[in-house]
Amino acid sequence: MTGVAKQILLVGAGLSGAVIGRKLAEAGHRCRIIDARSHIGGNCYTERDPETGVMVHVYGPHIFHTDDAEVWAYVNRFAEFMPFQNRVKTTARGAVYSLPMNLLTINQFFGKTLRPDEARAFIAEQADISITDPQSFEEQALRFVGRDLYEAFFKGYTEKQWGCSPTELPASILKRLPVRFNYDDNYFFHRFQGMPKDGYTPLIEAILDHPNITVELNTAFSPDMVDAQDQVFWSGALDGYFEYKLGRLGYRTLDFERFTHHGDYQGCAVMNYGDRDVPFTRITEHKHFAPWESHDGSVCYREYSRAAEPGDIPYYPIRLVEEKALLEEYISLAEATPGVTFVGRLGTYRYLDMDVTIREALDTADAFLAAAAGEKTMPAFVKSPR
Numbered sequence: 206m207t208g209v210a211k212q213i214l215l216v217g218a219g220l221s222g223a224v225i226g227r228k229l230a231e232a233g234h235r236c237r238i239i240d241a242r243s244h245i246g247g248n249c250y251t252e253r254d255p256e257t258g259v260m261v262h263v264y265g266p267h268i269f270h271t272d273d274a275e276v277w278a279y280v281n282r283f284a285e286f287m288p289f290q291n292r293v294k295t296t297a298r299g300a301v302y303s304l305p306m307n308l309l310t311i312n313q314f315f316g317k318t319l320r321p322d323e324a325r326a327f328i329a330e331q332a333d334i335s336i337t338d339p340q341s342f343e344e345q346a347l348r349f350v351g352r353d354l355y356e357a358f359f360k361g362y363t364e365k366q367w368g369c370s371p372t373e374l375p376a377s378i379l380k381r382l383p384v385r386f387n388y389d390d391n392y393f394f395h396r397f398q399g400m401p402k403d404g405y406t407p408l409i410e411a412i413l414d415h416p417n418i419t420v421e422l423n424t425a426f427s428p429d430m431v432d433a434q435d436q437v438f439w440s441g442a443l444d445g446y447f448e449y450k451l452g453r454l455g456y457r458t459l460d461f462e463r464f465t466h467h468g469d470y471q472g473c474a475v476m477n478y479g480d481r482d483v484p485f486t487r488i489t490e491h492k493h494f495a496p497w498e499s500h501d502g503s504v505c506y507r508e509y510s511r512a513a514e515p516g517d518i519p520y521y522p523i524r525l526v527e528e529k530a531l532l533e534e535y536i537s538l539a540e541a542t543p544g545v546t547f548v549g550r551l552g553t554y555r556y557l558d559m560d561v562t563i564r565e566a567l568d569t570a571d572a573f574l575a576a577a578a579g580e581k582t583m584p585a586f587v588k589s590p591r
C-alpha cells in the first residue's frame with residue numbers, strides 16, 4: 206500500500222462492518238471489529254438448527270435481491286448462491302391468496318376470471334377517486350385499490366406491523382399501484398436473486414477472513430476503545446453511541462415464537478396473516494428457503510411486531526414526524542464528533558436491504574481511502590440518515 210497503515214475500529218460484525226473492514230484490510234489498514242453479540246453476521250445471521258438440521262434465519266427471513274451487478278459479483282465472490290425467488294402467500298378472511306397482489310389474487314378474491322385489461326379496468330372502478338390528494342397510507346391505498354382489497358390485504362397487516370392506524374402513516378409508503386395485472390408472484394423485481402447455499406453466516410465469515418482483520422465477539426463498545434484508533438466506523442444505533450442522552454429513536458421490534466413440525470407445515474417459506482384478530486403478522490417456515498436441502502423436521506417462526514423497549518433488538522426504524530425531529534438532534538451531535546463515521550441500518554436509522562447495505566459499505570470504504578490519501582478527515586455520515 207501507499208501511505209501509512211491506519212488503525213481502524215469497526216463496531217458491529219454485521220454486513221456493514223464486515224464489508225467496510227474487508228476493503229480497508231485489503232488496502233493495508235489494520236481493522237479491529239468488535240460485536241456485542243456472540244456471533245458475527247448481525248441480523249443476517251443464520252445457523253443450522255441442531256434438532257432438525259434446517260438452516261434458520263435467526264433474526265427473520267432474508268432473501269438476497271439486487272439490480273446492482275457489482276454487489277451481486279461481490280457476494281458471489283465469497284459464497285455460492287442458489288437461485289431463489291420469494292413467493293409469499295397471505296391468509297385473509299378464511300382463504301389463502303397470492304402476494305404481491307396479482308391477477309390470481311384479484312380473480313380469487315372477487316370470484317372472477319378477468320384477463321389483464323379487464324382487471325385493470327375493474328380495479329380502476331374499485332379505486333376511490335374522490336380522494337384527489339392522498340395524505341395518509343390509508344387514503345393512498347383506497348385511492349389505488351378501493352376499500353375491499355385495502356381492508357383484506359393492507360389494513361390489518363399494517364396495523365399489526367406498525368402498531369398504529371394506517372391513517373397515521375404517510376402516503377409515501379405506498380408509492381405505486383400495488384397490483385400486478387399478470388400472474389407474476391415473484392415478490393421482488395430485481396434482476397439478481399438468490400440465497401447463499403450454506404446460509405449468510407459463512408458468507409460474512411469469508412468476508413471477514415483476512416490477515417488484517419481481527420474480530421472480537423461478546424465485546425460491547427466502550428469509549429476508551431476510541432483512543433488508540435485513527436478512525437471508528439459505528440454500525441450500532443446512532444442514539445446508542447450517545448448513550449440515548451436526548452431520548453430514544455423509535456423502533457419496532459419483533460418477537461419470534463419458534464415451533465417445530467414433522468413434515469411440511471405450510472408448503473411455502475412465508476405465509477402472511479392479514480386479519481387483525483390474528484395477533485401475529487406472518488409465519489416463516491425456514492426449510493423452504495433452502496429447497497435444495499431435504500429435511501423431515503421443520504422449524505417455523507410465528508412473528509409478532511411491537512414497539513421496541515430498552516434492551517429489545519431494534520428492527521424497523523419508525524421515522525414518523527417525532528422521530529425525525531429527534532434524529533436531527535442526533536445528526537448534529539454526530540457531526541460534532543470527529544473520528545467517528547456512522548454507517549449501516551442502525552448507524553443511519555434507515556431500513557436498508559442487504560444489497561444497499563453492501564453498496565453503501567463499499568462506497569464508505571472508498572470515501573475513507575480517498576480521505577486517507579488526501580490526509581482529509583472523514584465525515585460523520587457518508588450516506589445521510591435524512
Ligand SMILES: Cc1cc2nc3c(=O)[nH]c(=O)nc-3n(C[C@H](O)[C@H](O)[C@H](O)COP(=O)(O)OP(=O)(O)OC[C@H]3O[C@@H](n4cnc5c(N)ncnc54)[C@H](O)[C@@H]3O)c2cc1C
Pocket residue numbers: 216217218219220221222239240241242246247248249264265266267268269270424425426440441442445459520521548549550551557558559560562
Ligand atoms: C426482519 C428483517 C428482515 C429482513 N429481510 C431482508 C431481506 O429479505 N433482504 C434484504 O436484502 N435485507 C433484509 N433485511 C435487512 C438486513 O437485515 C440489513 O440490510 C442488514 O442486517 C444490515 O447490516 P448492518 O451491518 O448495517 O446492521 P446489523 O446487521 O444490525 O449489524 C449491526 C451489528 O452491530 C452490533 N452492535 C450494535 N451496537 C453495538 C455495540 N455498542 N457494541 C458492539 N456491537 C454492537 C450488533 O450486535 C450487530 O451485530 C431484513 C431486516 C429485518 C429486520
